[in-house]
Amino acid sequence: MxxxxxxxxxxxxxxxxxxxxxxxxxxxxxxxxxxxxxxxxxxxxxxxxxxxxxxxxxxxxxxxxxxxxxxxxxxxxxxxxxxxxxxxxxxxxxxxxxxxxxxxxxxxxxxxxxxxxxxxxxxxxxxxxxxxxxxxxxxxxxxxxHAGFPGNFSTTNPFNASTDYHTECNINNWNDQTQVEQCWVTGQLSDLNxxxxxxxxxxxxxxxxxxxxxxxxxxxxxxxxxxxxxxxxxxxxxxxxxxxxxxxxxxxxxxxxxxxxxxxxxxxxxxxxxxxxxxxxxxxxxxxxxxxxxxxxxxxxxxxxxxxxxxxxxxxxxxxxxxxxxxxxxxxxxxxxxxxxxxxxxxxxxxxxxxxxxxxxxxxxxxxxxxxxxxxANKTMNIHVSDQIYTFTRGNTVVALSNVGSGQGVSATFSLPNAFQNGTVLTNVFNSADSITVVNGAVTVTIVNGLPGIYH
CATH class of the missing domain: 3.20.20.80 (Glycosidases)
Incomplete structure (x- = not known):
């Protein structure tokens, strides 16, 4: 990696x-x-x-x-x-x-x-x-x-008449839902009626x-x-x-x-x-x-x-x-x-x-x-959230994500659901040398180079 x-x-x-x-x-x-x-x-x-x-x-x-x-x-x-x-x-x-x-x-x-x-x-x-x-x-x-670009509608099958389309118009106001629905996307694509x-x-x-x-x-x-x-x-x-x-x-x-x-x-x-x-x-x-x-x-x-x-x-x-x-x-x-x-x-x-x-x-x-x-697997979102780390669980997997990017690291300690018993050892699927152990219902994870930790 x-x-x-x-x-x-x-x-x-x-x-x-x-x-x-x-x-x-x-x-x-x-x-x-x-x-x-x-x-x-x-x-x-x-x-x-x-x-x-x-x-x-x-x-x-x-x-x-x-x-x-x-x-x-x-x-x-x-x-x-x-x-x-x-x-x-x-x-x-x-x-x-x-x-x-x-x-x-x-x-x-x-x-x-x-x-x-x-x-x-x-x-x-x-x-x-x-x-x-x-x-x-x-x-x-x-x-x-819509169909393709306008022109001779007779070449479009089966919508070959002008009555099959909305009257040509541009979407000038994206907050006007009628324009969004009845005018032509990009002002060019024939909008079907x-x-x-x-x-x-x-x-x-x-x-x-x-x-x-x-x-x-x-x-x-x-x-x-x-x-x-x-x-x-x-x-x-x-x-x-x-x-x-x-x-x-x-x-x-x-x-x-x-x-x-x-x-x-x-x-x-x-x-x-x-x-x-x-x-x-x-x-x-x-x-x-x-x-x-x-x-x-x-x-x-x-x-x-x-x-x-x-x-x-x-x-x-x-x-x-x-x-x-x-x-x-x-x-x-x-x-x-x-x-x-x-x-x-x-x-x-x-x-x-x-x-x-x-x-x-x-x-x-x-x-x-x-x-x-x-x-x-059941999911539990928002196990731990901070400005730099977001964690959740999926079944017996703990997932830790970070936005710090490469060349940086960040750690966090947080509690896990009761399904994770004390003494349980979880290993990062991307790095077998990176393991975490549940102690008093909690774990500490360290994100290295911004890469996610998937502990299973």
């Missing part, structure tokens, strides 16, 4: 919080209910940037704003790499045919056709089947708010077709949820018939939380911003404790929130040098990718050679190993 201690002590702390506060439930693959997803660990993939597949040239991408060549077959061929880190679910970017240069999948042109740049329906089905054979879930990214009964029904048919008839997917991730009125979402998610996780891009838990009354889960953006403030900006660890409390007050069920430190819409965590829920790790974090704003944060992974010896790859492997050893 020497390189980790110099480069990314902050990301290991944030990742430990996310991965070790998940509650794992043992269930068979493809059941795809809320409880089945609770505690899974998700690896997020931008298909075009993951792997071209055997036989591809797999060279660096000359222009990250264009297609780079990743395929469904490429993902299938590297499931060993993903599972080797202990992830038991993948989230893949949208699969529908897009307008020109829509490598990311969010500029739909034909909602019923697979993007030929990624492969065929057969290769997509093969990917899902290959993942299921490994007891891994597959989450499909879907978009119901989701108040129209036929458009509503057709979007339901589309998501049902992909999930149930084509892919056999286990869950959906829904893009741009806040840009459609709330009462649209139960019917759409119900048509999918599987677990749903939505994106409500905001740092305000009081704004995000109510959407969970309409779909199963949401990305944990409120905790995302708290973690960045604590581990990048070195703000007080009390911010994590306060955010845990705030989220509990505003979300229906924090245990299924999709918490993350990186994704395709934000600069990577390392660009700027846990919480309860379902941890999500963005591809490339394990290779210490540090890209900035889109598209710099969507680098090809194949240029890394899929190195399984990086510190971060092995960090995730170890962390997920601890998570899976005790599938029904």
């Amino acid at each position: 020497a390189r980790a201690s110099k480069i990314f002590a902050s990301v290991t702390g944030a990742a430990a919080l996310l991965l070790l506060t998940a509650l794992k439930l043992s269930t068979p693959v493809m059941a795809a209910s809320v409880d089945d997803w609770r505690g899974r660990a998700i690896y997020q993939i931008v298909t075009d940037r993951f792997y071209q597949g055997d036989g591809g040239n797999n060279t660096a991408c000359a222009d990250l704003s264009l297609y780079c060549g990743g395929t469904f077959d490429g993902i299938s061929q590297k499931l060993d790499y993903i599972q080797g880190m202990g992830f038991d679910a993948i989230w893949i970017s949208p699969v529908v045919e897009n307008m020109a240069d829509g490598y990311h999948g969010y500029w739909a042109q034909d909602f019923y056709a697979v993007n030929p740049n990624f492969g065929t329906l057969v290769s997509l089905k093969n990917l899902v089947q290959a993942a299921h054979a490994r007891q891994m879930y597959v989450m499909l990214d879907v978009v119901a708010n 989701t108040e129209d009964s036929w458009v509503q029904a057709e979007l339901g048919r589309i998501v049902s077709w992909w999930v149930n008839k084509v892919g056999g997917f286990d869950g959906i991730r829904i893009d741009t949820v806040k840009h459609v009125r709330k009462d649209f979402w139960p019917g759409f998610a119900g048509s999918a018939g599987v677990f749903s996780m939505g994106e409500v891009f905001s740092s305000d838990a009081t704004y995000i939380g109510p959407y969970q009354n309409y779909i199963d889960s949401l990305h944990g953006y409120s905790m995302f911003y708290a973690l960045r403030n604590v581990f990048q900006q070195k703000q007080s660890m009390w911010d994590i404790s306060n955010q845990v409390w705030t989220d509990e007050q505003n979300f229906k069920d924090t245990s299924v929130l999709g918490n993350f430190i990186d994704n395709h819409d934000n600069p990577r965590f390392l660009n700027g040098q846990s919480a309860n829920g379902i941890p999500t790790v963005y591809y490339g974090t394990e290779q210490v990718y540090a890209g900035g704003n889109d598209p710099a944060n969507r680098e090809p992974l194949w240029t890394s050679g899929f190195n399984t010896n990086t510190d971060m790859y092995n960090f995730f492997k170890t962390l997920n190993g601890v998570r899976l050893q005790d599938p029904f």
